[in-house]
Amino acid sequence: xxxxxxxxxxxxxxxxxxxxxxxxxxxxxxxxxxxxxxxxxxxxxxxxxxxxxxxxxxxxxxxxxxxxxxxxxxxxxxxxxxxxxxxxxxxxxxxxxxxxxxxxxxxxxxxxxxxxxxxxxxxxxxxxxxxxxxxxxxxxxxxxxxxxxxxxxxxxxxxxxxxxxxxxxxxxxxxxxxxxxxxxx
Amino acid sequence: xxxxxxxxxxxxxxxxxxxxxxxxxxxxxxxxxxxxxxxxxxxxxxxxxxxxxxxxxxxxxxxxxxxxxxxxxxxxxxxxxxxxxxxxxxxxxxxxxxxxxxxxxxxxxxxxxxxxxxxxxxxxxxxxxxxxxxxxxxxxxxxxxxxxxxxxxxx
Numbered sequence: 001x002x003x004x005x006x007x008x009x010x011x012x013x014x015x016x017x018x019x020x021x022x023x024x025x026x027x028x029x030x031x032x033x034x035x036x037x038x039x040x041x042x043x044x045x046x047x048x049x050x051x052x053x054x055x056x057x058x059x060x061x062x063x064x065x066x067x068x069x070x071x072x073x074x075x076x077x078x079x080x081x082x083x084x085x086x087x088x089x090x091x092x093x094x095x096x097x098x099x100x101x102x103x104x105x106x107x108x109x110x111x112x113x114x115x116x117x118x119x120x121x122x123x124x125x126x127x128x129x130x131x132x133x134x135x136x137x138x139x140x141x142x143x144x145x146x147x148x149x150x151x152x153x154x155x156x157x158x159x160x161x162x163x164x165x166x167x168x169x170x171x172x173x174x175x176x177x178x179x180x181x182x183x184x185x
Numbered sequence: 186x187x188x189x190x191x192x193x194x195x196x197x198x199x200x201x202x203x204x205x206x207x208x209x210x211x212x213x214x215x216x217x218x219x220x221x222x223x224x225x226x227x228x229x230x231x232x233x234x235x236x237x238x239x240x241x242x243x244x245x246x247x248x249x250x251x252x253x254x255x256x257x258x259x260x261x262x263x264x265x266x267x268x269x270x271x272x273x274x275x276x277x278x279x280x281x282x283x284x285x286x287x288x289x290x291x292x293x294x295x296x297x298x299x300x301x302x303x304x305x306x307x308x309x310x311x312x313x314x315x316x317x318x319x320x321x322x323x324x325x326x327x328x329x330x331x332x333x334x335x336x337x338x339x340x
Contacts, residue, residue, distance in 0.1 A: 016262060016265065018258060021258060022254075025254060029242055029247070029250070030239070030241070030242055033240075033242050034237065034239060034240075037236075037237070037240060038236055038237050046246045046249075046250075049242075049246075049250070050249075050250055050253060053250065053253075053254060053257075054253065054257055057254065057257040057258060057261055058257070058261070060261070120232070121236060124232055124233070124236045125236070128233075128236075139233060139237075140237075142207060142211075143207075143211070143233055143234060143236075143237035144237050146211070146239070148208075149204050149208075161200065164200040164201060164203070164204045165197075165200045167200070167203065167204060167207075168197075168199055168200045168203050168204075171203060171226050171229055171230065171233075172226065174229050174233070175225070175226060175229045178229065178232075
């Protein structure tokens with residue numbers, strides 16, 4: 001089961017193979033968690049990760065093997081993150097302020113360093129989310145998924161040079177975006 | 186040419202340098218940016234690494250999520266076996282449609298006057314309970330068929 005590809009496991013899981021489903025779940029739990037962490041306030045990471053896996057079980061039959069399993073799964077991750085922010089905005093709550101509020105709920109007195117760290121995190125998250133999708137994706141693949149540039153090139157069907165070039169442009173775009181976010185604070 | 190092209194648009198030494206710096210950062214090896222541009226981008230790499238540095242899923246959360254996944258999986262399997270779902274499958278819908286059509290045609294055939302009897306006039310002696318009985322028999326057959334289908338879906 002461990003040697004099976006994601007797509008093979010997904011096919012078995014669709015047919016009701018519980019073991020195959022859990023093999024996929026264990027394979028992706030940490031990666032999904034990492035990806036969610038990059039875009040969601042720390043106190044909401046577990047909830048959103050759970051929502052992702054619930055959505056995965058419920059929409060498993062919708063995976064039609066036309067794309068790679070991880071591409072399909074990360075679409076669910078992005079959709080759940082978008083839903084999270086939509087719910088927050090509908091409730092009129094600002095995720096940035098939530099970080100401070102939750103510190104109070106936990107009866108921790110936030111220090112100046114905590115505030116700075118939370119602010120910095122928020123600026124980074126906002127900058128990252130405002131990048132084009134393919135820039136976000138390559139940064140997440142290297143940092144959150146821990147894939148090497150060679151593995152990314154293979155997965156995307158691109159040359160190593162093309163991937164490194166795209167990565168460089170993503171980092172440069174990130175710097176520009178951080179400049180804008182910081183000046184907006 | 187766009188970002189998805191397989192050939193690099195403007196491959197430069199900076200591409201390799203940034204990639205190498207990122208590898209060193211992730212592998213916790215020291216590095217020294219060689220170019221001015223790389224030095225400018227180093228804080229961004231460090232910030233991204235800080236934001237995305239791997240934090241293991243806690244055991245408490247993993248257990249909670251496992252439990253929830255068990256529930257979701259059980260629910261999924263149960264709903265896959267439900268009769269409603271059985272009739273959602275294209276085969277079941279096709280079979281049901283075919284059965285309904287057969288029933289309608291047979292009923293029409295039984296009730297329609299035969300062409301040979303059109304020019305005849307007179308009184309038919311006897312009752313039509315035989316025809317009604319046949320239609321009811323076919324209807325019952327279809328119901329039994331549907332029942333078996335539902336029963337098999339529940340197993």
